[in-house]
Amino acid sequence: MPYFDAASALPPHPVARQAMLAALDEGWADPTRLHREGRRARLLLDAARESAAESLGCRPDELVFAPSGTRALHTAVAGALTGRRRVGNRLLVSAVEHSAVLHAAEAHEAGGGRVSRLGVDREGRVLLEEVRAALAEEKGAAALLCLQSANHEVGTVQPLSEVAAYCLDARVPLLVDAAQTLAWQNPPGGWSLLTGSAQKWGGPAGVGLLVVRKGTRFAPAGPLDERERGWMPGAPGLPAIVAAAASLRAARAEAAVESERLRTLVDRIRTAVPQLVPDTEVVGHPQERLPHLVTFSCLYADGESLLHALDQAGFSVSSGSSCSSSTLTPSHVLRAMGVLSEGNVRVSLPPGTTGAEVDAFLAALPEAVRSVRARLDPPAGTGGGATATSGGTAASGGTATSGGTAADVAETSGSAETSGSAAATGGGEAAGAGTAGAPVGLTVDALGRRCPMPVIELAKVIDRVPVGGIVTVLADDEAARLDIPAWCRMRGHRYLGAEGTAHRVAREK
Amino acid sequence: MPYFDAASALPPHPVARQAMLAALDEGWADPTRLHREGRRARLLLDAARESAAESLGCRPDELVFAPSGTRALHTAVAGALTGRRRVGNRLLVSAVEHSAVLHAAEAHEAGGGRVSRLGVDREGRVLLEEVRAALAEEKGAAALLCLQSANHEVGTVQPLSEVAAYCLDARVPLLVDAAQTLAWQNPPGGWSLLTGSAQKWGGPAGVGLLVVRKGTRFAPAGPLDERERGWMPGAPGLPAIVAAAASLRAARAEAAVESERLRTLVDRIRTAVPQLVPDTEVVGHPQERLPHLVTFSCLYADGESLLHALDQAGFSVSSGSSCSSSTLTPSHVLRAMGVLSEGNVRVSLPPGTTGAEVDAFLAALPEAVRSVRARLDPPAGTGGGATATSGGTAASGGTATSGGTAADVAETSGSAETSGSAAATGGGEAAGAGTAGAPVGLTVDALGRRCPMPVIELAKVIDRVPVGGIVTVLADDEAARLDIPAWCRMRGHRYLGAEGTAHRVAREK
Structure with a gap:
């Protein structure tokens, strides 16, 4: 194990x-x-x-x-x-x-x-x-x-x-x-x-x-003794x-040999994970790094569920995702780096870890991520998406998160550039606020929903606006400030910033 | 052991x-x-x-x-x-x-x-x-x-x-x-x-x-975590x-039986020590006490030497004497109780201690105390005194303490009642300060000498003043404040108090 x-x-x-x-x-x-x-x-x-x-x-x-x-x-x-x-x-x-x-x-x-x-x-x-x-x-x-x-x-x-x-x-x-x-x-x-x-x-x-x-x-201050x-x-x-x-x-006696060995194994993980699992980001410096540690984040997944899935598959890892801690805020490290926090997994190999163990982990990882994503009803094409949109597992996964089983989506043909904050107060009320020449906009209400749901809802609707169109995501989970920009970076869209809980994203392709 | x-x-x-x-x-x-x-x-x-x-x-x-x-x-x-x-x-x-x-x-x-x-x-x-x-x-x-x-x-x-x-x-x-x-x-x-x-x-x-x-x-204040x-x-x-x-x-499973057993052994020590070793005081409450612990103090001995002597005899004990710690102040506990601190020994029995071990300790204790006292050149009649006053061991023990091999003693036939503070400044200078009707006095200069030397010097000269006469002991070791009054109590003399480093004792018998 x-x-x-x-x-x-x-x-x-x-x-x-x-x-x-x-x-x-x-x-x-x-x-x-x-x-x-x-x-x-x-x-x-x-x-x-x-x-x-x-x-x-x-x-x-x-x-x-x-x-x-x-x-x-x-x-x-x-x-x-x-x-x-x-x-x-x-x-x-x-x-x-x-x-x-x-x-x-x-x-x-x-x-x-x-x-x-x-x-x-x-x-x-x-x-x-x-x-x-x-x-x-x-x-x-x-x-x-x-x-x-x-x-x-x-x-x-x-x-x-x-x-x-x-x-x-x-x-x-x-x-x-x-x-x-x-x-x-x-x-x-x-x-x-x-x-x-x-x-x-x-x-x-x-x-x-x-x-x-x-x-x-x-x-040192405070009470001391000798x-x-x-x-x-x-x-x-x-x-x-x-x-x-x-x-x-x-x-220390074993450090030189062991660090080189583990460095090779970690390189294997760093290379393989993005190839094996779609929509993942390996974070941290590629060269100036610890020999035994690699961290990656997976879109459309939450860290705690991933950790449980890997644990059930026999692998003990850690996570810096908000979902994995009692504090409900994402890791201050990932936040300071400005990288994706959702579906975060930290793998740190103890001395003696074998290549076979690492290969077994890489073999188990895709299914673990897929199963977690499937429960969260992700957008199509993310491994678990195909079955998730209609499956019973997906439905119960959806109701388990707060704020309803699906986000409210309000379409607007008016100026999305100005309707952001108005939309934030009431979903569809911004519709019709303007009419002429502005890109078509959408507002997704994910207030009260925990990571990674705001990003999942965003990913599901981005294709419903034309290129240049704006999606406004209303999200009060603190991780959204990290994960929506990271999603834009990874998917090639443009993050326009947030006003209060309203995050605005421009479709770029 | x-x-x-x-x-x-x-x-x-x-x-x-x-x-x-x-x-x-x-x-x-x-x-x-x-x-x-x-x-x-x-x-x-x-x-x-x-x-x-x-x-x-x-x-x-x-x-x-x-x-x-x-x-x-x-x-x-x-x-x-x-x-x-x-x-x-x-x-x-x-x-x-x-x-x-x-x-x-x-x-x-x-x-x-x-x-x-x-x-x-x-x-x-x-x-x-x-x-x-x-x-x-x-x-x-x-x-x-x-x-x-x-x-x-x-x-x-x-x-x-x-x-x-x-x-x-x-x-x-x-x-x-x-x-x-x-x-x-x-x-x-x-x-x-x-x-x-x-x-x-x-x-x-x-x-x-x-x-x-x-x-x-x-x-709680200060940096905390979860x-x-x-x-x-x-x-x-x-x-x-x-x-x-x-x-x-x-x-706890063994506590009831073991505490009764140890209480009996401690009682044996409490009774035996004053009988076996002259000039000792068992301190602490005789009934309302821990089952396994007894503490006593020995006049004319220092705790650290006693501890070493007992260690050499195969017994590990502790001491609250100033001499046994790096701080050079006597135990705050003994100080607060106002009891003798010199030659202090704490015996605390672990579960399983046998009666034979306690008996062996009681057999070894008198010689341990005698040998320590002998090195310090104590007054006659305290076990080690007879050989100590002339032996080579006593001489080297004497020089090991600071302030010379013997205290300066200044006799005064004047008013010891008023010469105390004057004598403290220069030894014999108070002689002749007064003449009429006052008890004969003595001043012992033990400045710079560590416990138990001030008490030892006091004990050696007390018989040189008549009953009602005053001995002034100049002593700046902090333990003297505790040990000189304790000595008076134990020996039946009267402690008249201290003025600065000058402690005044009236011979009562």
Whole structure:
């Protein structure tokens, strides 16, 4: 049963299991105590720190263990900001950072600090011009810049060397969230703070790490104690920490060979998916990317259903679609990149994945997508469309979404250019608002309907207006802002923008 | 090799080991993910929560897991204070709470909040009159009251039922730090928040728990995510959590029998120590106490050396003496109780401790104390005194402490009543400041010397003044404020108070 969600958590490395047991047997005591059991625990903790520091290329006294990668990031951001509070209070983060960084940024704002969110290109790489401008704007007095080594959702590797050079120039500390790359290698130098999470390299849940380079101003706030340099309160989770250090070393020993092997397998997926499944878009940078991760989005499908279909077929993947999370907003990463979010699938291969497993996935994917699309009554020619428009499955799928089984469509022969906002209030009332010389228009009311329904309804009616004609889609699902423009790009139509919940699309061909 | 430091951490229960391995094998995935590995992890997490909730007598949705008992306390205090910020900002804590609570209180003060530290009696029980007065003073608008179920250093059980009744009356939420008692039983009802630490009941390091009763206003601040009700950010350390829940259940199954057995063994220690070792004081409440814990202090000894001597004899114990910690201040618990801190030893028996092990400890203790005392050149008649005054060991022990090998002693025949502060500035200069009718006085200069040296010097010279005469001890070690009065109490002399670093003692017999 192939597990393709390595970017969330890896199955524990065999040495993690051994190390955890040994540490539970030998290192259960409080390592701050002076008796022999305490000293034994202390030795294990020190050894774990030295081993991890060696893997990371830092000094042991620059490294502290945290209860998770998230806590490491929270402490890193807060400690660096407090340490620099006399210099400035502007925090710079890329728009595609892990939510832990974005939450820390929100907390900084709530406390009166300022935050700049730096944009990314369509491949997900931070815009160097924005980095440079943001640093320049603060005249070197920005408090901190946070940038991930690679993106956790689309796998794009960030231009860390360039950003580090800018930061050194501006004398602004750089925090690198290296969670997605520490299994493979260390990030390039020039950073002041670095964080990681053991779950991503084959260690157990419950261990993060934080490296603070000598000379970095750092002052975590809140209640603290003497543990971990006074930066991470509470007794460290020793068995898990020892397992984390052992598995990091083991992962690195296999990293070079394994990353090349997985890179080839991911290339196979990147090439095959658009050929095997119509109306899909592979997102993320094609070259500057993680070796083991590929993400694609499928028009006319929702991510959660796709994930379930693949799970039933025996494949565990992840999704950044709004539909797959409890928050009902599409992934902030896909949003910042401006790419399609609907039917999003992230495949991240753990070490040891075989070519046969990847081939099995590619063999199962088309039917999984087709079955999901079929339930949503998609436009013709999308695999599931032919049977879906009349089948019982399609009907029950349709009623399962809110807002009726089909969108209300109002035709207008008047000026579609001006009827958009009027149509938004009442469906067909805009008809006849104008008559002369304007392109024929259509309004699709998909208010209250969840992704990917607004796009499906748009796709079904686009041929009903002539080339140059306008379809206005009324849609209040937040994903529509991403998915309607992405659909236009993929299908060769022109997105004219949105006014409130009214999205206007010009048929181009 | 008997391990008698259960109050720091217990050796893991055998079921913890099994559960941890099973959870590592089956529950390594991210429990928020929808694929089968994620669902499996979720099932384990849910089962652990249900099991722990059943043990604690709460609802599963009232219980969240934390990375440590310390983090649970920090979140509990901060969340409850923020939840009540419109009612009031006064935090009430007993003076003998765990340092995690005191650190949280300091953070509250740093943020502009108010804190009252409630005194305890000489046995360590919070003064109910102070509780009542503090609640009355705020007219029911105190934000939170924190009280431990039992003290971690001296084992005294707190009058929780009475305090809970006061809190209910005043409609002030009560947070119970139950770390030291959850292995045995649940605290009495009436609390709003409860915390614990798995290390104390045979679970692994890295797991705390927090229960927030339905209806309690609770709003943790800072960066958060969707984990654990949005109260504990970061992926939960699943293997350790599963082990923690399993071991709690196992501990409870054995608690009734084991607590009675250990109580008898502790009684044996409480009775025997003062008989076997001269000049010792057993501290903490004799009846209202933890079943497995006893603490005593030894005059003319330092805790760290005692701990090492016992360690060498094969016994692992803990100490609340200043000398045993990196902070150089005596335990805040002993300070608040006003009892002797020097030569402090905490013995806390893990389940399974045998009578033979306890007897072996009692057999080894007198020689351990004697050897430590001998190195410090104590007054005659304290076990090690006879050989210590001339032996080579004593000399090297003497030079190891700062401030010279022996205290400067200045005799004065003038008014010791008024010469105290003058003597403090220069040793013998006070001699002759007055002449008529005053008791003969002595000044001992122990400035710069660490505990227990000031008390040892005091004990050596007390017989050189007549009954009614005054010895002034110049001592700047913080422990002297505790240990000189305690010595007076134990030896039947009268402590007249301190002025700056000058402590004045009247010989009574």
